[in-house]
Amino acid sequence: MSKKYATPLLDELKKGAFPSFVKEMEMAAERSDMAADLLGLVELSYKEKVTHWKHGGIVGVRGYGGGVIGRYSDIPDKFPGVAHFHTVRVNSPSGFYYTSDAIKEICDIWDKYGSGLTNVHGSTGDLVLLGTRTESLEPIFAELSSRGWDLGGSGSAMRTPSCCVGKSRCEWANIDSMAITNDITHHFQDEMHRPAFPYKFKFKVAGCAVDCIASIARADMSIIGTWKGDIRIDQTEVKNCETKGMNIQTEVIDMCPTGCMQWDGKQLKIDNSNCNRCMNCIARMPKALRPGTEQGATLLLGSKAPIVTGALMSWVIVPFIKMEPPYEEFYELVGKIWEWWDENGKNRERIGELIERLSFPRFLKEVGLEPVAAMVKEPRRDPFFFWSEEDIIKK
Amino acid sequence: MSKKYATPLLDELKKGAFPSFVKEMEMAAERSDMAADLLGLVELSYKEKVTHWKHGGIVGVRGYGGGVIGRYSDIPDKFPGVAHFHTVRVNSPSGFYYTSDAIKEICDIWDKYGSGLTNVHGSTGDLVLLGTRTESLEPIFAELSSRGWDLGGSGSAMRTPSCCVGKSRCEWANIDSMAITNDITHHFQDEMHRPAFPYKFKFKVAGCAVDCIASIARADMSIIGTWKGDIRIDQTEVKNCETKGMNIQTEVIDMCPTGCMQWDGKQLKIDNSNCNRCMNCIARMPKALRPGTEQGATLLLGSKAPIVTGALMSWVIVPFIKMEPPYEEFYELVGKIWEWWDENGKNRERIGELIERLSFPRFLKEVGLEPVAAMVKEPRRDPFFFWSEEDIIKK
Amino acid sequence: MSELPQRQTDIGPPHYEKFLHPVIKKNYGKWKYHEILTPGSMVHVSETGDKIYTIRVASPRLLSTNTIREMADIATKHCGGYLRFTTRNNVEFFVDEEGKIAPLIKELQDKGYMVGGIGPRISNVVHTQGWIHCHSAATDASGLVKAIMDDLSEYFTTKELANRVRIAVACCVNMCGAVHCSDIALVGVHKTPPRIDDENVKNFCEVPSTIASCPTSAISPDPSKKSVKIKLEKCMYCGNCYSVCPAMPISDPDNDGVAIVVGGKVANLRSAPTFSKLAVPWLPNNPPRWPEVTDAVKKILNAYIAGAKKHERVGEWIGRIGWEKFFQETALPFTIQHVDDFTFARETFRTTAAFKWT
Amino acid sequence: MSELPQRQTDIGPPHYEKFLHPVIKKNYGKWKYHEILTPGSMVHVSETGDKIYTIRVASPRLLSTNTIREMADIATKHCGGYLRFTTRNNVEFFVDEEGKIAPLIKELQDKGYMVGGIGPRISNVVHTQGWIHCHSAATDASGLVKAIMDDLSEYFTTKELANRVRIAVACCVNMCGAVHCSDIALVGVHKTPPRIDDENVKNFCEVPSTIASCPTSAISPDPSKKSVKIKLEKCMYCGNCYSVCPAMPISDPDNDGVAIVVGGKVANLRSAPTFSKLAVPWLPNNPPRWPEVTDAVKKILNAYIAGAKKHERVGEWIGRIGWEKFFQETALPFTIQHVDDFTFARETFRTTAAFKWT
Numbered sequence A, B: 001m002s003k004k005y006a007t008p009l010l011d012e013l014k015k016g017a018f019p020s021f022v023k024e025m026e027m028a029a030e031r032s033d034m035a036a037d038l039l040g041l042v043e044l045s046y047k048e049k050v051t052h053w054k055h056g057g058i059v060g061v062r063g064y065g066g067g068v069i070g071r072y073s074d075i076p077d078k079f080p081g082v083a084h085f086h087t088v089r090v091n092s093p094s095g096f097y098y099t100s101d102a103i104k105e106i107c108d109i110w111d112k113y114g115s116g117l118t119n120v121h122g123s124t125g126d127l128v129l130l131g132t133r134t135e136s137l138e139p140i141f142a143e144l145s146s147r148g149w150d151l152g153g154s155g156s157a158m159r160t161p162s163c164c165v166g167k168s169r170c171e172w173a174n175i176d177s178m179a180i181t182n183d184i185t186h187h188f189q190d191e192m193h194r195p196a197f198p199y200k201f202k203f204k205v206a207g208c209a210v211d212c213i214a215s216i217a218r219a220d221m222s223i224i225g226t227w228k229g230d231i232r233i234d235q236t237e238v239k240n241c242e243t244k245g246m247n248i249q250t251e252v253i254d255m256c257p258t259g260c261m262q263w264d265g266k267q268l269k270i271d272n273s274n275c276n277r278c279m280n281c282i283a284r285m286p287k288a289l290r291p292g293t294e295q296g297a298t299l300l301l302g303s304k305a306p307i308v309t310g311a312l313m314s315w316v317i318v319p320f321i322k323m324e325p326p327y328e329e330f331y332e333l334v335g336k337i338w339e340w341w342d343e344n345g346k347n348r349e350r351i352g353e354l355i356e357r358l359s360f361p362r363f364l365k366e367v368g369l370e371p372v373a374a375m376v377k378e379p380r381r382d383p384f385f386f387w388s389e390e391d392i393i394k395k
Numbered sequence C, D: 001m002s003e004l005p006q007r008q009t010d011i012g013p014p015h016y017e018k019f020l021h022p023v024i025k026k027n028y029g030k031w032k033y034h035e036i037l038t039p040g041s042m043v044h045v046s047e048t049g050d051k052i053y054t055i056r057v058a059s060p061r062l063l064s065t066n067t068i069r070e071m072a073d074i075a076t077k078h079c080g081g082y083l084r085f086t087t088r089n090n091v092e093f094f095v096d097e098e099g100k101i102a103p104l105i106k107e108l109q110d111k112g113y114m115v116g117g118i119g120p121r122i123s124n125v126v127h128t129q130g131w132i133h134c135h136s137a138a139t140d141a142s143g144l145v146k147a148i149m150d151d152l153s154e155y156f157t158t159k160e161l162a163n164r165v166r167i168a169v170a171c172c173v174n175m176c177g178a179v180h181c182s183d184i185a186l187v188g189v190h191k192t193p194p195r196i197d198d199e200n201v202k203n204f205c206e207v208p209s210t211i212a213s214c215p216t217s218a219i220s221p222d223p224s225k226k227s228v229k230i231k232l233e234k235c236m237y238c239g240n241c242y243s244v245c246p247a248m249p250i251s252d253p254d255n256d257g258v259a260i261v262v263g264g265k266v267a268n269l270r271s272a273p274t275f276s277k278l279a280v281p282w283l284p285n286n287p288p289r290w291p292e293v294t295d296a297v298k299k300i301l302n303a304y305i306a307g308a309k310k311h312e313r314v315g316e317w318i319g320r321i322g323w324e325k326f327f328q329e330t331a332l333p334f335t336i337q338h339v340d341d342f343t344f345a346r347e348t349f350r351t352t353a354a355f356k357w358t
């Protein structure tokens, strides 16, 4: 088939070992005018070195305030196929598992109404359907939702929570990250679909401190599985690691950040009271070492991208919480945090930024969390601090 | 001799192993009414748990704007001896060395005009004469200066520079800290005696990174000696350290922060290109290891106490500078820094705070220092930075 | 519209259980250990003795329905119709017997899929929309990913590194790629301030929120024009005002470009999660292959390969040798832009006399 | 005044050379190594073969001329008339032959001097004026030093520690004692806001500089009274406004007290210089012996003694075990005041899931 536009610059990116997004666009372009015009528009961006998209207007589906990102080309006359090019964020299932049938059903819908191009998945974790027209949004939603799919979040709302593979295929999961993610998503459908927060709010759930979902870097609330009690040791398997060529001293003992491990060539000893559960030793010897059995999670709050005051990582607000259905304690806390954010947050102020502005002690007090040393890397430096009325001695 | 006041609380502090400041006050009180009344006033503070001093007014000696701290009691009627109780800051000689005769000469003057009490030395490094009356200031100054002594700094001026013992009695000095301190003090007499800065400015000079004068914590400019080239090793003496019972592996090799040392029981090897000159190995084995021979200093800027934006430590602005008389390059740089501070600093703004407010890059540019990686622990985190006109590509 | 099925709302995503391979479902929560078999395959062993083999392939993330269908068909043929995507946009296929691995890999490779990405190597590049879909992009994302990964594909398919090297791309400082905690990351940056279209500001923008959007307080009202003005020397070209107010376009074909930040991570193993730090403030947008950028990435990667100890991440390696050595070993210039002047600038200054000569 | 000698100005201090012991002068810059002989004596050996022996004694720093004269006389008798003071206010005597040490020490001890302070032990306490001389003092300094050092004197005279433990006292947050980088330090703190005397503010204070002095912007003008007012919930009782404006006294007999900060250092050995961090936010002023304070200091010191490895400073020990363990091992309570809310608060939050259970 002959191409609608010459795309010499993009053609270059069909070469090379790594799968080519240009080939994907070309495949879609064979069936879709939208995709064909996308190729032309992107080629122009490659030539001119600027984007050709305008700010999105507000588009969406009836009754929802989010789930669609409006997008229009700034040169619709030249590329009418992408005059509208909205994306639809489909809420992915926990753990990003699909059956062939299910995902093909989505393809069917998308071929019918959209560009035939997708992102599986977007950075937040939605299955992103890339490029459709305003008038197609309702039909797409009807087709999707009637088949059991719903939209994810966008705007000042709870965003699609996501998680690592967890207990489904990982021996290190201390919490059921997929079940938790699924529960949170269903619990907060209204908060996701009808933006009413000061700004976006993201949950990410990792089964352990390896954090394969990067929750600590990009979730307003990061839920990270962990354990209490002793690391389980299979001494025979420890020995086997050495037999197979691992240098236990340099790769495990010397790399333990707390220096709480000892290896005499026969027995591995761990002073669990000084272990910080970093997961390194366990990752080095998956057959020999396993997390302890009293399982739960650490809750951390506040990470986000750098705008406005610089990037934030989430920090500990609850050192240990059992994360078992119906997650009452957890939801109660989330409720209090959101209420506090709602009362105090400015427009476009993330929870982490708000706490930074009003102070972490104030957040703790007002949300009702006990201060504990696990919440800080180190105590304050300069001796400037506040007292409450009840701390003052009156004579 | 019977005491002027009962001082039961202070009397308690005459007991115990450590030398007693109360005994010192009592000795002075036997000859001085001022000291006697000081005892009474301090006893009252011990009882009431508040200070009995008022803000100092402006007192001093003719032609000088500093060197004296005015001090008045808030209950002069009760303790007339301390109605005035100003301190005189006598500029100490570099290294805090004295002859018996010289220091007794100061005692003579002080017994004549003051309380007979001193601090040898104050935190900045002055020999502090503690407690006299306004009308005695001129006589004290005449007596002192005619015998070769001068006053130190106070107010918004250069303060009395101070230093470690350096080359006079320490084998690790890479710069002549005492000569440098003496030179700076004489070079800037006007800047010290006639306050004209936005705020105070302190120099402290340490012969090496051990920093026995705590310069990095409390000097607007910290001058710290260091070397280039290889640490000198005497292998026989290394071996001797072991013979005498030192565990070279744990006390030296494992504690080297850069991991650049090796010890095989016979030979000590140092990868000098990775040494950060922290001084640990040298301090552990003074007979075996000595700093390299190309000597100079690192200049650091900005440390101060916590008010207003939190405590600051000095940071590197010149990684290496030869510090040899007549110190031209050094004085030229100090001149530029002061000029910049003068132009931009707010009242009561220390140099470190000013740089923090206007930015370190701007300081570097305007003072004419090349940015080098040694100036930072790590580069910036968030990709927000400025470009100059000349960096912009115009087509 | 009449032929449309009945829409439903707030039903949420389908339950994940429906999509689990029977072996995975049966052994859910019972996994005991895993072993990496090859760069593209691993096995997880359950307490029940069951095993599940995972085979991973790269994906460009921007997928046509053609490719998705093809992958689904492969999954149907080899895997009982089950597949998943990883948190870094790779695709995983499952088989329950070792013997099923080879035919699956053969078919994948025959169809041009790149198998690999497991263990201490370079996995897929987390990235964003770029010129494909975003109005805010200072560079493209997909093209950068392709250019880099073509150069580094061996580290996906075969070669081992000291540890994982996580590469990420974000097309603007909004950083949808969460570039701020990656081993090596590229971020699109501007070098010139926004251009204010006063007429449009008046008509389309809310002045107070535009002013509030600026991290450096560079924006103030211009009441006479009912618009805003920018104190140019305060603007560091973040584009946040443009996110809030479309009448302040900031892109510039010659001065937009790519910054490289390095040394971040999120895993807690050994050392705490770390932010990435600036390695290169700006390289030109030179599509389609951004040679200046790929060169710099290779310089950094090669210095890491030469210097890192086993299991050290990029940031841990730099932490051990020091940033001054990083600039020496990579031969990247240290510039005034590297010196922090943002929120926590002060904490980055070198408050010690102990540093290395370079 | 007529009998006064002719004053001179700007002559600066006398040249140090005049005050140097002949052996020190001769071997200036030629020292080769040193050895610590006893807790109160050490020898420095020159390349010329010359030796200088240093004997150190404690001083309360607040010295009467009586004591200074006595020390000078001892120096004349034993040391050729030379002596010096250390940067921590100890006194050093010099002899040039080993045999001269014993008689010198004997005389010093007979006269009640405390010999020691050299090597890995507790040397003198850097401190400030307190109620002896400062209007700003929230506690006394000399009394605290005496109370602490009476308790810990053995660590000056005999006992060894893992490394030096530098103790410092500052009587207010102006921190003339540079307490902010000490192993264990006490600082006088207030707990209540300043009391504004409007009449005096009007007459004696400059309103703009008073407002500017406040770190938390708690002060604003009160134009009707030509005075200022304080937003109480913003005031953290630093007293800086009082430094600038005497009409805002802040001291309060019951609520002023002592905070303890720990883990700071300035030496560059092994690890970079570090700021001290808050261990105890407030203990009451309980003169003359401040038992609550000395108790807490001993708790910290004893935990350090129990836990530190050889050559580890207090901060290095805490760095190794973690702050959560520090609070456990010292049994000091962790309170809301420990959680930072000042300039760099955010950098102190625990951005990792790896911490120890306590």
Ligand code: SRM
Pocket (backbone or CB within 6 Å): A069, A071, A087, A089, A119, A121, A122, A123, A124, A125, A126, A127, A128, A152, A160, A200, A202, A217, A218, A219, A303, A304, A305, A306, A307, A308, A350, C127, C128, C129, C133, C134, C135, C136, C174, C175, C176, C177, C178, C243
């Ligand atoms: C599609 C997606 C990038 C991708 O290619 O994957 C995306 C795309 C956009 N992001 Fe994002 N963000 C996406 C994940 C993220 C992430 C990563 C994450 O969620 O894990 C981040 C960093 C984490 C965070 O939330 O801070 C992220 C931080 C931002 C920000 C900065 C927010 C901040 O508080 O600093 C903005 C700016 C804004 O909100 O105005 C933003 C804004 C945008 C907008 C809506 C542009 C705008 O200014 O209005 C982009 C729409 C592009 C388009 O036309 O498609 N996006 N954005 C990701 C969502 C897909 C999905 O739903 O799965």
Ligand code: SRM
Pocket (backbone or CB within 6 Å): B069, B071, B087, B089, B119, B121, B122, B123, B124, B125, B126, B127, B128, B152, B160, B200, B202, B217, B218, B219, B303, B304, B305, B306, B307, B308, B350, D127, D128, D129, D133, D134, D135, D136, D174, D175, D176, D177, D178, D243
């Ligand atoms: C006497 C001395 C304490 C001592 O007992 O040794 C002292 C005493 C005072 N200092 Fe200091 N400072 C003394 C060394 C220091 C040091 C340590 C140093 O210089 O190494 C510091 C910390 C380092 C620094 O400069 O930041 C220090 C930081 C302050 C500050 C806080 C300055 C700041 O920028 O944060 C103030 C407040 C001020 O300037 O208003 C201050 C103010 C004062 C005043 C003048 C009180 C005031 O608010 O006006 C004190 C007079 C007390 C009196 O009546 O005698 N003093 N002051 C020290 C000077 C003696 C000498 O000349 O040798």
Ligand code: SRM
Pocket (backbone or CB within 6 Å): A163, A164, A165, A166, A169, A170, A171, A172, A210, A211, A212, A213, A214, A283, C034, C042, C085, C086, C087, C088, C089, C090, C117, C118, C119, C120, C123, C124, C126, C163, C164, C166, C181, C182, C183, C264, C265, C266, C267, C268, C269, C311, C313
């Ligand atoms: C499949 C996936 C989870 C998912 O839900 O999709 C996953 C799966 C596993 N990860 Fe991961 N990680 C996955 C993303 C991550 C991420 C998140 C990310 O990259 O954005 C991280 C954090 C990276 C960081 O710190 O920046 C991550 C850091 C690790 C580490 C720690 C590496 C380190 O030492 O710093 C391990 C432990 C190890 O094996 O060394 C690990 C180990 C594992 C194990 C061995 C866990 C297990 O027992 O099953 C899995 C084997 C896969 C492998 O070697 O790739 N996984 N892993 C993700 C695959 C992404 C991909 O396609 O490459």
Ligand code: SRM
Pocket (backbone or CB within 6 Å): B163, B164, B165, B166, B169, B170, B171, B172, B210, B211, B212, B213, B214, B283, D034, D042, D085, D086, D087, D088, D089, D090, D117, D118, D119, D120, D123, D124, D126, D163, D164, D166, D181, D182, D183, D264, D265, D266, D267, D268, D269, D311, D313
């Ligand atoms: C005399 C004095 C210099 C002076 O000009 O007065 C001095 C002299 C020496 N110091 Fe020091 N230091 C002196 C204050 C300091 C200070 C400053 C302070 O305390 O305010 C420090 C920094 C403390 C800190 O980091 O907070 C200091 C940290 C050291 C260290 C490093 C300790 C460490 O490992 O962290 C050494 C090296 C060693 O021997 O371990 C050292 C070593 C030495 C040596 C061995 C240097 C030498 O070769 O002569 C001297 C032996 C004395 C000893 O053991 O006390 N000196 N030394 C100071 C004595 C003060 C006192 O009376 O106790």
Ligand code: SF4
Pocket (backbone or CB within 6 Å): A164, A165, A166, A167, A170, A171, A172, A173, A174, A206, A207, A208, A209, A210, A211, A212, A213
């Ligand atoms: S975060 Fe932990 S539980 Fe989840 S996939 Fe990674 S290693 Fe497994």
Ligand code: SF4
Pocket (backbone or CB within 6 Å): A255, A256, A257, A258, A259, A260, A261, A270, A274, A275, A276, A277, A278, A279, A280, A281, A282, C270
């Ligand atoms: S989990 Fe980390 S801290 Fe705990 S024993 Fe293993 S390596 Fe050490």
Ligand code: SF4
Pocket (backbone or CB within 6 Å): B164, B165, B166, B167, B170, B171, B172, B173, B174, B206, B207, B208, B209, B210, B211, B212, B213
């Ligand atoms: S700072 Fe260095 S040169 Fe000066 S006394 Fe201390 S160890 Fe010696």
Ligand code: SF4
Pocket (backbone or CB within 6 Å): B255, B256, B257, B258, B259, B260, B261, B270, B274, B275, B276, B277, B278, B279, B280, B281, B282, D270
């Ligand atoms: S000076 Fe410090 S960094 Fe250099 S070799 Fe000695 S211990 Fe190592």
Ligand code: SF4
Pocket (backbone or CB within 6 Å): C128, C129, C130, C134, C135, C136, C137, C138, C170, C171, C172, C173, C174, C175, C176, C177
């Ligand atoms: S990083 Fe910036 S340009 Fe890229 S998708 Fe996100 S908002 Fe758009």
Ligand code: SF4
Pocket (backbone or CB within 6 Å): C193, C194, C213, C214, C215, C216, C217, C218, C219, C230, C234, C235, C236, C237, C238, C239, C240, C241, C242, C250
């Ligand atoms: S680009 Fe950023 S810094 Fe510049 S004016 Fe806009 S918001 Fe402010």
Ligand code: SF4
Pocket (backbone or CB within 6 Å): D128, D129, D130, D134, D135, D136, D137, D138, D170, D171, D172, D173, D174, D175, D176, D177
């Ligand atoms: S620390 Fe405060 S109270 Fe003590 S001398 Fe300095 S200014 Fe005065």
Ligand code: SF4
Pocket (backbone or CB within 6 Å): D193, D194, D213, D214, D215, D216, D217, D218, D219, D230, D234, D235, D236, D237, D238, D239, D240, D241, D242, D250
């Ligand atoms: S005491 Fe400090 S915080 Fe309180 S009003 Fe005064 S200057 Fe401000």
